[in-house]
Amino acid sequence: MSRKIYSLGLLGVLLLACLGFAIGLSISAGWIQKNPASAKSAPAVAPRGSDKENDGYSGPVNRVRTETAKLSFKSGKLVEGPRKLLGLTTYDREGRRLENSHYLVPLNSQVGEEEYAHDDKGNPREMTLRGDREEILRKEVYAYEYDALGNWVKMVTSTLNYEGGKVTQQPTEITYRNITYYFDQAVADVVKSNPPGANLSPGGRPAGGDFTSLRGAFDGWLAATNARDLETLMKFYSLRMDAFYRARDTSQEVVRADRARMFERADALGVSAGPPEITVSGDGRTATMHFNKDYFVRVNGRERRGRVLQQLRWQLTDEGWKIVSERDIRVLAKS
DSSP states (O other), X not given: OEEEEESSOHHHHHHHHHTTSXXXXXXXXXXXXXXXXXXXXXXXXXXXXXXXXXXXXXXXXXXXXXXXXXXXXXXXXXXXXXXXXXXXXXXXXXXXXXXXXXXXXXXXXXXXXXXXXXXXXXXXXXXXEEOTTSOEEEEEEEEEEEOTTSOEEEEEEEEEEEETTEEEEEEEEEEXXXXXXXXXXXXXXXXXXXXXXXXXXXXXXXXXXXXXXXXXXXXXXXXXXXXXXXXXXXXXXXXXXXXXXXXXEEEHHHHHHHHHHHHHHOSEXXXXXXXXXXXXXXXXXXXXXXXXXXXXXXXXXXXXXXXEEEEEEEEEETTEXXXXXXXXXXXXXXX
16 A cells, blocks of 8 residues: 655646656645655556656547546535546657646645555555544545446546444545547457447337447447548448538438548548537437537648537437438637
């Protein structure tokens, strides 16, 4: 078990780790109370290789967006508050850190000595906060969800309570990491092993829940676009489209012709997306996604970049989720 002295909570520790333990934070007023050299969540280790690996990521990571949201009970239900941005990091294909933007998180009201225990992946699984007399002030536990490349994408922080003679856990915060990957063989294998509809139960309902299967379809659609894999991409579209940009009530063939033309003309192409906001209908058969999409395309040596607020509408079929509408809601940036 490792013991470190902090006035930051785990989110701050994780953020500092992702920032490569940025120099100078150890002297920020009020952040570290006893030992200025202890601004890490685990004992120092020798560098393992690239910046990406030292930051704890595996696979061909391109960009990481980290957000957090508070949890609270309202009318007997656990409600997630608005998400707040913690950091943005970009790596090149060799794992070198190209861009690193971070946002300071609020300090904990209680200051003390934090003891961390880690799981077999090296992530903190529990934290005990102790006072000057070694007394326990608070204890937290952490649960993770991982993506297909082995990186955690969701962390739930829970505080331990004592109720009815039992120790209970009360979720207090969720941290999200939206990770964009460069397309390589590892990603291709993931896409191949998780085709559209792979997560459906025999009755056609999502086996892992609407949001889980929807997000899987969304990630597959994005990966197929960046890979210029036209046949895989078309599996995500319905035979009939309510809308495809300016076209209305059209066919899948219109989408195919448009994507084929784009893939053939582009010398280089890249598309990335922020975490989608997903709304699922009451019957679970239709869903609407809104997300910020960044794109880059180079044709005949001329580059075009931009960001749009995009909308995808999905419909659940026996073959999985299919896109029935794709359009841009608003242009956010263009060059």
